[in-house]
Amino acid sequence: MSTKLETVTIMDIPFVNKTYKDFIETVISATIDEEKQFIVTANPEIVMATRKDATYKQIVQTADYVVPDGIGIIVAAKLQKEALQERIAGFDVMTSLLEKADAHKLSCFFLGASEAVNEKAVQQIQKTYPNLIVAGRHHGYFDISDTEVQEQVIASEADLIFVALGFPKQEKWIDACMPRCPKGTFIGVGGSFDVFAGNVKRAPDFWIKWNIEWLYRLLKQPFRWKRMLPIVKFLWLIVRKKD
Ligand code: UDP
Numbered sequence: 001m002s003t004k005l006e007t008v009t010i011m012d013i014p015f016v017n018k019t020y021k022d023f024i025e026t027v028i029s030a031t032i033d034e035e036k037q038f039i040v041t042a043n044p045e046i047v048m049a050t051r052k053d054a055t056y057k058q059i060v061q062t063a064d065y066v067v068p069d070g071i072g073i074i075v076a077a078k079l080q081k082e083a084l085q086e087r088i089a090g091f092d093v094m095t096s097l098l099e100k101a102d103a104h105k106l107s108c109f110f111l112g113a114s115e116a117v118n119e120k121a122v123q124q125i126q127k128t129y130p131n132l133i134v135a136g137r138h139h140g141y142f143d144i145s146d147t148e149v150q151e152q153v154i155a156s157e158a159d160l161i162f163v164a165l166g167f168p169k170q171e172k173w174i175d176a177c178m179p180r181c182p183k184g185t186f187i188g189v190g191g192s193f194d195v196f197a198g199n200v201k202r203a204p205d206f207w208i209k210w211n212i213e214w215l216y217r218l219l220k221q222p223f224r225w226k227r228m229l230p231i232v233k234f235l236w237l238i239v240r241k242k243d
Pocket of ligand 1: 112113114139140141142164165166167169189190191192193194
């Protein structure tokens with residue numbers, strides 16, 4: 001059982017209201033104690049997706065932790081007059097968990113992305129974090145109803161399982177696999193493997209600091225403009241207080 005943290009609810013989704021540092025410490029001490037836990041790093045797109053998919057909504061609502069990934073969530077909390085302490089970005093959480101895994105010699109499973117990206121990301125991670133144990137890895141292009149990959153993860157006995165299948169696939173896969181595992185911290189990390197593999201560049205610090213990482217991404221990958229629409233709709237609904 002995870003330690004439940006204080007939350008702020010936005011569109012029925014309870015967001016962790018902790019500092020980034022406190023959150024990482026809570027997760028790592030539970031991982032060392034071999035507790036099972038499920039972390040969702042949710043941005044406005046994920047919140048909007050839960051409105052259209054009741055199964056997905058229930059999975060997100062019952063995860064141990066939903067962290068506010070994306071400035072849109074922070075702005076929404078402010079508009080609700082229930083400010084969240086800090087943004088907790090998925091990529092940063094993955095990086096901190098890898099650092100902690102290196103420090104405590106924890107074992108990690110890397111599931112997701114194409115075979116080439118997965119292989120390269122794991123190689124880079126091993127180079128940067130030499131004390132971390134790679135318990136296993138698998139690409140993300142398989143039928144999620146097939147339990148073969150679940151068997152591999154169960155057999156690996158990994159402490160941390162990073163799942164990069166994009167939403168809602170990654171959370172649905174975790175929801176199916178986690179009850180079958182004796183332990184493990186499971187986290188959906190979206191496109192993070194692409195960043196570790198060096199295929200996608202994360203925004204420079206300046207853009208992150210000023211909360212305009214989304215603008216950097218839009219300028220770098222303008223073809224993704226359509227993915228901004230749920231964010232605009234999300235904020236509009238918050239302003240209108242409609243849900
Ligand atoms: N992906 C995967 N299997 C799939 C669909 C996607 O492994 O069936 C991977 C994809 O290769 C990419 C990641 O999931 O590495 C999703 O990246 P995206 O940036 O779309 O995710 P987001 O961070 O927006 O959830």
